[in-house]
Amino acid sequence: MKMNHYYADLEESYLFSTIAKKVEDYQTGHPDSKIIRMGIGDVTLPLPEVVVSAFQAAVLEQGTKAGFHGYGPEQGYAFLREAVRNYYMSYGVELEMEDIFISDGAKSDVGNILDLFDRDNQVLIPDPVYPVYRDTNLMAGREIVYLDANMENGFLPLPDRRQRADLIYLCSPNNPTGAVYNRAQLQDWVDYAREQEAVILFDAAYEAFVSDPALPRSIYEIEGARECAVEFCSLSKTAGFTGTRCGYTVVPHELNRGGFSLRKLWLRRQTTKFNGVSYPVQKAAAAVFSLEGLAACRAHIDVYRKNAGTIVETLNNLGIWHVGGVNSPYIWMKCPRGMDSWAFFDDLLERANVVGTPGAGFGKNGEGFFRLTAFNTNANTEEAMQRLWEIYA
Amino acid sequence: MKMNHYYADLEESYLFSTIAKKVEDYQTGHPDSKIIRMGIGDVTLPLPEVVVSAFQAAVLEQGTKAGFHGYGPEQGYAFLREAVRNYYMSYGVELEMEDIFISDGAKSDVGNILDLFDRDNQVLIPDPVYPVYRDTNLMAGREIVYLDANMENGFLPLPDRRQRADLIYLCSPNNPTGAVYNRAQLQDWVDYAREQEAVILFDAAYEAFVSDPALPRSIYEIEGARECAVEFCSLSKTAGFTGTRCGYTVVPHELNRGGFSLRKLWLRRQTTKFNGVSYPVQKAAAAVFSLEGLAACRAHIDVYRKNAGTIVETLNNLGIWHVGGVNSPYIWMKCPRGMDSWAFFDDLLERANVVGTPGAGFGKNGEGFFRLTAFNTNANTEEAMQRLWEIYA
Numbered sequence: 001m002k003m004n005h006y007y008a009d010l011e012e013s014y015l016f017s018t019i020a021k022k023v024e025d026y027q028t029g030h031p032d033s034k035i036i037r038m039g040i041g042d043v044t045l046p047l048p049e050v051v052v053s054a055f056q057a058a059v060l061e062q063g064t065k066a067g068f069h070g071y072g073p074e075q076g077y078a079f080l081r082e083a084v085r086n087y088y089m090s091y092g093v094e095l096e097m098e099d100i101f102i103s104d105g106a107k108s109d110v111g112n113i114l115d116l117f118d119r120d121n122q123v124l125i126p127d128p129v130y131p132v133y134r135d136t137n138l139m140a141g142r143e144i145v146y147l148d149a150n151m152e153n154g155f156l157p158l159p160d161r162r163q164r165a166d167l168i169y170l171c172s173p174n175n176p177t178g179a180v181y182n183r184a185q186l187q188d189w190v191d192y193a194r195e196q197e198a199v200i201l202f203d204a205a206y207e208a209f210v211s212d213p214a215l216p217r218s219i220y221e222i223e224g225a226r227e228c229a230v231e232f233c234s235l236s237k238t239a240g241f242t243g244t245r246c247g248y249t250v251v252p253h254e255l256n257r258g259g260f261s262l263r264k265l266w267l268r269r270q271t272t273k274f275n276g277v278s279y280p281v282q283k284a285a286a287a288v289f290s291l292e293g294l295a296a297c298r299a300h301i302d303v304y305r306k307n308a309g310t311i312v313e314t315l316n317n318l319g320i321w322h323v324g325g326v327n328s329p330y331i332w333m334k335c336p337r338g339m340d341s342w343a344f345f346d347d348l349l350e351r352a353n354v355v356g357t358p359g360a361g362f363g364k365n366g367e368g369f370f371r372l373t374a375f376n377t378n379a380n381t382e383e384a385m386q387r388l389w390e391i392y393a
Numbered sequence: 394m395k396m397n398h399y400y401a402d403l404e405e406s407y408l409f410s411t412i413a414k415k416v417e418d419y420q421t422g423h424p425d426s427k428i429i430r431m432g433i434g435d436v437t438l439p440l441p442e443v444v445v446s447a448f449q450a451a452v453l454e455q456g457t458k459a460g461f462h463g464y465g466p467e468q469g470y471a472f473l474r475e476a477v478r479n480y481y482m483s484y485g486v487e488l489e490m491e492d493i494f495i496s497d498g499a500k501s502d503v504g505n506i507l508d509l510f511d512r513d514n515q516v517l518i519p520d521p522v523y524p525v526y527r528d529t530n531l532m533a534g535r536e537i538v539y540l541d542a543n544m545e546n547g548f549l550p551l552p553d554r555r556q557r558a559d560l561i562y563l564c565s566p567n568n569p570t571g572a573v574y575n576r577a578q579l580q581d582w583v584d585y586a587r588e589q590e591a592v593i594l595f596d597a598a599y600e601a602f603v604s605d606p607a608l609p610r611s612i613y614e615i616e617g618a619r620e621c622a623v624e625f626c627s628l629s630k631t632a633g634f635t636g637t638r639c640g641y642t643v644v645p646h647e648l649n650r651g652g653f654s655l656r657k658l659w660l661r662r663q664t665t666k667f668n669g670v671s672y673p674v675q676k677a678a679a680a681v682f683s684l685e686g687l688a689a690c691r692a693h694i695d696v697y698r699k700n701a702g703t704i705v706e707t708l709n710n711l712g713i714w715h716v717g718g719v720n721s722p723y724i725w726m727k728c729p730r731g732m733d734s735w736a737f738f739d740d741l742l743e744r745a746n747v748v749g750t751p752g753a754g755f756g757k758n759g760e761g762f763f764r765l766t767a768f769n770t771n772a773n774t775e776e777a778m779q780r781l782w783e784i785y786a
Contacts, residue, residue, distance in 0.1 A: 001559040002511035003651040042463040052456035063445035069636040070435040111666030118395035135665045166394040243462040245671040258396040272528045273504030278638040
């Protein structure tokens with residue numbers, strides 16, 4: 001019996017467990033301190049009422065003979081795929097129903113899509129990065145070339161045409177940096193991918209935070225993207241579905257590589273290894289895309305957006321370099337006074353009782369940087385920024 | 394860009410689409426015929442009330458600030474893993490909490506577990522078989538050795554010690570045949586797997602249908618199984634969760650191969666490529682394992698069991714060879730009068746207006762056999778068997 005020995009190449013990530021341990025130790029030593037958490041990328045507001053109502057109604061259906069739903073289509077019910085298609089249409093992207101696949105979240109599909117590709121492909125991944133892109137490729141034994149994201153390029157690396165590529169990971173608005181590609185930059189990536197006959201794996205999980213109409217929310221707003229890109233999206237951040245679990249993946253029928261239709265391969269993968277998303281969850285997700293649902297989600301995002309604005313304003317006043325926070329729930333800041341990521345983490349925890357995420361945890365280019373998230377109450381965020389101001393001004 | 398070319402080796406399965414087309418054509422030509430469907434392995438009874446209540450309550454929590462659940466543990470909430478552990482304990486199997494992983498269904502995990510194994514492993518798969526075992530291995534480029542299941546061995550093949558094996562698929566109660574291994578037979582498999590240092594992938598999706606206390610419901614009832622077996626189970630058939638989606642996979646800490654702990658590898662796989670099951674679905678699943686929930690599920694299973702009994706009795710009276718149906722919702726019958734699987738399908742549809750599944754669709758040894766399922770109302774099943782009797786007696 002031979003195991004997949006590439007698992008041995010994975011480094012254990014102690015990032016969030018180390019953070020949790022440090023916070024716990026500090027709280028134990030200082031039981032009266034009011035710690036404000038701005039480290040985790042998880043939403044804090046509950047599901048909108050219209051979503052809960054639709055979810056409830058579908059659960060009740062499951063308890064009746066007439067309304068009961070057994071196995072559904074692996075790629076998702078037509079009612080939800082149509083809602084997603086109409087959502088894309090609302091900002092000018094036209095998709096076929098069959099291009100859309102409903103999933104239990106972007107993380108699953110970002111990992112599972114790799115089933116479709118040979119091990120022997122050249123992978124480009126930005127650094128710093130959401131660790132799932134890296135680890136899922138290491139697990140499959142693929143070599144990775146890292147794209148340097150840094151202050152010079154505003155944490156938005158562009159293609160280097162001397163570099164060969166087969167698979168390219170892009171995330172915009174970015175996790176962890178909050179940086180957002182503009183149309184010209186994404187066009188450069190799409191052109192490069194087509195030159196290389198590469199596939200872009202585009203993570204659009206934070207698209208709902210884009211408020212500037214000049215910025216693309218979907219890679220399919222870019223000419224030629226249907227011929228080279230798969231897009232992953234999720235209701236996690238759009239509608240507070242981190243614990244309810246629903247997302248969608250777009251594999252356009254125009255995307256062909258090596259004599260294969262990727263949409264056909266993905267359908268085969270999903271029908272063989274997946275049984276679809278829970279029917280009541282799909283009903284809840286469809287309610288997100290109703291007019292009432294979209295308005296409720298926008299109201300929630302506005303709460304987070306206000307927090308991002310508070311953070312950005314404080315960092316501006318402090319003269320601290322940063323990106324993100326305008327069209328993103330993440331703010332990526334340079335650690336003040338030349339501190340490294342973990343030194344600043346400790347300093348911030350001990351002196352301000354505020355928790356963030358050390359940038360070094362996202363890759364070597366993250367060293368000296370720090371991620372703050374807007375997922376908190378307005379009051380807590382204002383208090384945290386007041387403390388930051390008092391210490392670092 | 395190199396695609397996973399093994400996808401080209403997959404044959405398209407037209408089994409269920411061919412069935413659907415034939416049924417539709419017949420119904421169009423005979424609009425007054427009342428067709429009774431006994432072909433699909435999907436449940437027909439709704440979720441029990443106690444499950445719906447727990448599901449509803451958790452959905453309401455998701456709509457409140459205090460009760461909202463964001464990201465949960467990838468391996469499932471402790472409340473559900475504990476419920477599963479107690480369920481196993483109720484028939485004498487003791488597991489560690491950390492051996493239990495909650496999933497969105499057995500199909501996902503049966504496919505995804507292959508991430509842990511090298512391509513270069515010898516796979517044994519019974520024929521006839523649930524096609525997912527075969528297709529997921531073909532997708533990964535593994536060679537398959539088929540185990541002949543046939544009338545001579547009662548569709549319960551046993552190990553042949555001249556055959557080398559690394560991965561062994563067993564499903565008991567079996568899909569499609571309904572045959573159930575006894576303890577001695579499973580012990581033989583466990584002993585063989587340990588001799589070979591192989592891993593058994595044991596599909597226990599139909600364990601709730603085992604009524605004979607002498608028959609094992611879990612492979613962990615067999616001595617030594619913790620050192621060589623992963624078990625997949627699901628609430629799909631136990632509690633009518635085919636459309637609600639929840640299952641569990643057991644990877645015992647005692648199971649090590651090639652210097653790796655499989656439990657550790659699986660945890661790493663799941664934390665990297667999965668984000669856990671929807672919180673309200675997990676709450677619904679936990680209610681299944683309450684005393685009230687188990688009683689309600691047993692009552693549903695009794696409805697199906699009565700159908701299985703009706704089918705078995707009819708086949709006995711007709712003198713038609715069959716297995717299954719006693720501790721299983723599936724009955725695997727020899728086609729009468731020497732017909733092949735599809736000839737009998739057509740005959741049964743046209744003369745009795747009853748739909749089943751041609752055995753040939755499950756592998757070469759399925760030719761000449763036919764699967765009937767107990768997932769229907771008692772009245773429909775009785776009527777279908779009355780028609781069968783009138784035609785084939």
